[in-house]
Amino acid sequence: ISQVLVIGDGEPFISALITLDREMLPGWLHNHGLPEMGVVEASTNPQVLAALDRAVARTNRAVSRAESIRTYRVLTNDFTEANGLLTPSLKVKRNQVMKEYADTIADIYASTRKGPQE
Structure with a gap:
């Protein structure tokens, strides 16, 4: 992870925008037995996303439920x-x-703002 911007002011829950560290990514992929890939591919890779899920979960343990990141x-x-x-x-x-x-x-x-279905 390179950067995180937590958002949610005036929204029903907290979310985050996360960027991946381009310099650390190749080493992380190698250490986890994954092939080389760029940031674009890594941003949708299931194993990378699972690692991000774990990082978010660790962070959420330090805050109240209301302050926790629900999605990113x-x-x-x-x-x-x-x-x-x-x-x-x-x-x-x-x-x-x-x-x-x-x-x-x-x-x-978007899913929290849907109006009545016609």
Whole structure:
């Protein structure tokens, strides 16, 4: 894991946007007997996702149920100064990330916003 942005303000539950560490990924894959793959492929790999599930579960044990991450999405790009998602002091520009990944975030909460079926 490279970066995590926890979201959920005004939403029915907490979720997170997670990025994978491009530098650590090859070693992690090798240590877990997995073939080489890029971040895009790793972001959907069942074994990588299972490891992320375990990491989220470990984190959730340290917080109350209301504060726990219920679901997450893996992003294929880090937040960087170059893409406008980090400040020069390496702080996440939360509003910019929320705008950039609005569709992903909407997808996370879509099932809780469905209106009456016609």
